[in-house]
Amino acid sequence: MDYFLTEEQVMIRDLARQVSEDKVMPIRAELDEKEEFPWDIMKTLAQSDFFGINISEQYGGLGMGGFELTLAIEELSKACLGVSTTFAANSLGTYPLLLQGSDEQKKKYLPDIASGRKLVAFGLTEANAGSDAAGVQTTAKLEGNEYVLNGTKQWITNGGDAEIYTVIAITNKAKGARGASAFIVDKGTPGFSFGKKENKLGIRASSTRELIFENCRIPKENLIGKEGLGFIIAMKTLDKSRTGVGAQGVGVAQGAFEAAADFAKERHQFGVPIISIQAVQHMLADMATQIEAARALVYAVAKFIDTGSKDVAKESAMAKLFATDVAMKVTVDAVQVMGGSGYMREYPVEKMMRDAKILQIYEGTNQIQRNVIGQALIKETAKR
Amino acid sequence: MNIIVCIKQVPDTAEIRINPETNTLMREGVPSIINPFDLHAIEAAVQIKEQHGGTVTVLTMGPPQAETSLREAVSMGADEVVLLSDRAFAGSDTWATSYTLAKAIEKLGADIIFCGKQAIDGDTAQVGPETAEFLDIPHISYIKKIEEVTDSAIRVQRMMDEGYDVVESSLPVLLTVVKELNQPRMPSLKGKMAAKKAEIKKMGMADINADEKSLGLKGSPTQVKNIFAPEIKAERKMIEGTAEEQVENLVKELREIKCL
Numbered sequence: 093m094d095y096f097l098t099e100e101q102v103m104i105r106d107l108a109r110q111v112s113e114d115k116v117m118p119i120r121a122e123l124d125e126k127e128e129f130p131w132d133i134m135k136t137l138a139q140s141d142f143f144g145i146n147i148s149e150q151y152g153g154l155g156m157g158g159f160e161l162t163l164a165i166e167e168l169s170k171a172c173l174g175v176s177t178t179f180a181a182n183s184l185g186t187y188p189l190l191l192q193g194s195d196e197q198k199k200k201y202l203p204d205i206a207s208g209r210k211l212v213a214f215g216l217t218e219a220n221a222g223s224d225a226a227g228v229q230t231t232a233k234l235e236g237n238e239y240v241l242n243g244t245k246q247w248i249t250n251g252g253d254a255e256i257y258t259v260i261a262i263t264n265k266a267k268g269a270r271g272a273s274a275f276i277v278d279k280g281t282p283g284f285s286f287g288k289k290e291n292k293l294g295i296r297a298s299s300t301r302e303l304i305f306e307n308c309r310i311p312k313e314n315l316i317g318k319e320g321l322g323f324i325i326a327m328k329t330l331d332k333s334r335t336g337v338g339a340q341g342v343g344v345a346q347g348a349f350e351a352a353a354d355f356a357k358e359r360h361q362f363g364v365p366i367i368s369i370q371a372v373q374h375m376l377a378d379m380a381t382q383i384e385a386a387r388a389l390v391y392a393v394a395k396f397i398d399t400g401s402k403d404v405a406k407e408s409a410m411a412k413l414f415a416t417d418v419a420m421k422v423t424v425d426a427v428q429v430m431g432g433s434g435y436m437r438e439y440p441v442e443k444m445m446r447d448a449k450i451l452q453i454y455e456g457t458n459q460i461q462r463n464v465i466g467q468a469l470i471k472e473t474a475k476r
Numbered sequence: 477m478n479i480i481v482c483i484k485q486v487p488d489t490a491e492i493r494i495n496p497e498t499n500t501l502m503r504e505g506v507p508s509i510i511n512p513f514d515l516h517a518i519e520a521a522v523q524i525k526e527q528h529g530g531t532v533t534v535l536t537m538g539p540p541q542a543e544t545s546l547r548e549a550v551s552m553g554a555d556e557v558v559l560l561s562d563r564a565f566a567g568s569d570t571w572a573t574s575y576t577l578a579k580a581i582e583k584l585g586a587d588i589i590f591c592g593k594q595a596i597d598g599d600t601a602q603v604g605p606e607t608a609e610f611l612d613i614p615h616i617s618y619i620k621k622i623e624e625v626t627d628s629a630i631r632v633q634r635m636m637d638e639g640y641d642v643v644e645s646s647l648p649v650l651l652t653v654v655k656e657l658n659q660p661r662m663p664s665l666k667g668k669m670a671a672k673k674a675e676i677k678k679m680g681m682a683d684i685n686a687d688e689k690s691l692g693l694k695g696s697p698t699q700v701k702n703i704f705a706p707e708i709k710a711e712r713k714m715i716e717g718t719a720e721e722q723v724e725n726l727v728k729e730l731r732e733i734k735c736l
């Protein structure tokens with residue numbers, strides 16, 4: 093379907109597609125097999141300015157919006173979710189700075205982020221704080237001109253490979269969620285180390301590690317916004333980035349659909365190409381329809397967020413929820429359309445199916461998305 | 477550091493069709509690309525600029541359509557692009573092409589000039605070296621690695637059949653490059669946006685102080701009579717043994733084929 097993209101948006105989509113086809117597709121199976129971090133691809137994306145899409149020109153970015161970022165993420169996801177997760181985690185980690193960073197902090201960090209010289213990670217989740225993000229136990233205590241961090245973050249994308257970390261820690265235990273604050277921590281700070289790399293079902297090119305803080309001292313200036321804003325910053329960050337996860341869903345579903353449709357055209361059984369069998373056609377028809385609906389929702393929400401609207405929690409949750417459920421269903425069906433071949437590693441769809449599962453889990457499980465939407469509905473009905 | 481890269485727009489196919497009547501290339505309906513070797517030349521130039529500063533000017537002689545190739549060069553990091561286009565240039569052979577490029581380069585001024593090893597359509601690999609001759613500057617062909625660049629000199633590795641030579645030259649110098657030199661970069665988004673807006677400098681006969689008699693078809697000593705794929709019959713034989721044995725065997729072989 094034609095979404096009437098501007099010339100610049102088409103340029104972003106097409107260049108992301110070119111990177112995907114030339115640099116990602118040829119090595120995605122190997123990256124998956126070897127669980128290898130996609131450094132070369134990140135370098136290409138950096139050189140091609142992708143890391144700066146939604147960072148203002150003043151800091152070396154392109155000054156565009158979340159929608160343009162969404163287009164790039166979708167294209168990369170069509171080729172490999174491991175790669176697109178590595179890329180998208182950067183914008184997740186950067187939103188706290190964009191939302192509440194001081195001019196000094198922006199000047200110090202954004203140019204390196206926009207140019208892709210440094211990767212970014214976002215550290216919220218802990219062993220006892222998953223869906224219940226307010227249960228964070230990592231502490232940050234102000235001592236003179238420094239905050240002292242103690243605690244462990246779990247399953248942090250780009251952990252160990254990123255240079256810049258935005259981290260949520262408790263500055264005032266008594267205040268509960270209102271006692272959390274957001275900080276910037278540079279890799280290499282004494283007292284800051286990493287756990288082992290996790291061995292995962294999917295998105296195996298993406299790295300996931302623990303962030304371990306043991307009396308890690310960071311300058312007071314690394315506090316983002318004010319003390320007590322941490323939880324709000326985290327929630328606003330997720331509101332912004334969830335359309336990116338939705339775009340990942342659209343992309344991986346599109347990739348799986350195309351592989352399945354191509355296969356169905358070539359594969360003959362009972363003397364006919366299986367695509368001419370109505371049962372197969374109907375699966376493909378459902379897949380294509382669901383993908384288009386997901387894309388339309390993700391694009392609409394991304395554009396809505398770019399208008400600067402304040403409360404976007406419900407819409408961004410809807411985009412993430414719907415598009416990632418579609419991704420799971422479509423990738424499973426793609427394997428089904430391809431039969432035994434779909435189950436084999438020679439074809440890309442089994443990987444896409446393994447990869448797609450993460451989309452229903454990270455940045456808030458899809459149950460949590462439904463909770464967010466439900467909360468908003470309660471508020472809305474109360475107003476009526 | 478002023479760097480000029482000469483690029484040629486070529487048809488996107490190794491299968492070039494030739495008009496049997498006129499013996500010229502049939503370009504209609506074939507999409508055009510930057511000659512693949514020239515992409516490596518652009519990459520090399522942009523890398524030198526990134527390390528040493530300066531400007532990269534990309535130059536092509538061709539019809540107005542060659543503009544698209546110049547814009548692509550901007551998206552890869554070229555600062556300025558020049559289209560050498562004039563009816564008087566039409567029908568140039570390598571001699572006239574090189575003469576015209578040299579005249580333009582004289583006008584623009586350069587410390588390093590890059591060319592591709594050869595064009596995938598014309599395939600002569602003559603334009604680089606000939607241009608250097610017209611400019612009366614040294615050239616090094618088939619370079620596969622740039623070891624060092626200073627303000628006044630350059631050291632490179634020149635690819636040979638076996639191994640490579642290390643060659644040093646003063647500047648200005650003309651280099652022709654092979655694919656082993658580097659991996660041409662993807663265009664960048666900023667580059668693509670700049671490319672859309674880039675101003676293309678146009679130069680014609682009057683702008684380069686060229687002698688009209690040396691231009692285009694009139695200035696081309698090559699008369700194409702026939703074009704065909706040559707049969708390669710060359711044989712290679714390694715003669716082994718001690719130096720004396722080798723000489724003895726070589727003399728024997730040469731006598732056998734009546735070369736001595």
Ligand SMILES: Cc1cc2nc3c(=O)[nH]c(=O)nc-3n(C[C@H](O)[C@H](O)[C@H](O)COP(=O)(O)OP(=O)(O)OC[C@H]3O[C@@H](n4cnc5c(N)ncnc54)[C@H](O)[C@@H]3O)c2cc1C
Pocket residue numbers: 181213214215216217221222223224246247248249250292300450453454455456457458459460463
């Ligand atoms: C590969 C990977 C990468 C990740 N990257 C990052 C990262 O970069 N940064 C970061 O901070 N975190 C990251 N995470 C963490 C991720 O966001 C959490 O895993 C996710 O929020 C879910 O938390 P949990 O795993 O602890 O599940 P739990 O919270 O233990 O949930 C278990 C189950 O219970 C359900 N559940 C829990 N509470 C409710 C409720 N109230 N209502 C309905 N259902 C509920 C959940 O939906 C789920 O099905 C990553 C995780 C993975 C696996």
Ligand SMILES: Cc1cc2nc3c(=O)[nH]c(=O)nc-3n(C[C@H](O)[C@H](O)[C@H](O)COP(=O)(O)OP(=O)(O)OC[C@H]3O[C@@H](n4cnc5c(N)ncnc54)[C@H](O)[C@@H]3O)c2cc1C
Pocket residue numbers: 482483484485499500501511513514535536537538568569570571573577590591592593594595596597598599600601602603604698700
């Ligand atoms: C025998 C013969 C037959 C020919 N037949 C035809 C024909 O049928 N049709 C036709 O149109 N032309 C023909 N030509 C002309 C010729 O193909 C080119 O126009 C021109 O002379 C370049 O030669 P080349 O393609 O061999 O380039 P090469 O010498 O192989 O190119 C080496 C490098 O020189 C540079 N370069 C070459 N051309 C240009 C340019 N125009 N602008 C900027 N840089 C450049 C590039 O860096 C390139 O990588 C013929 C020439 C000869 C000698």
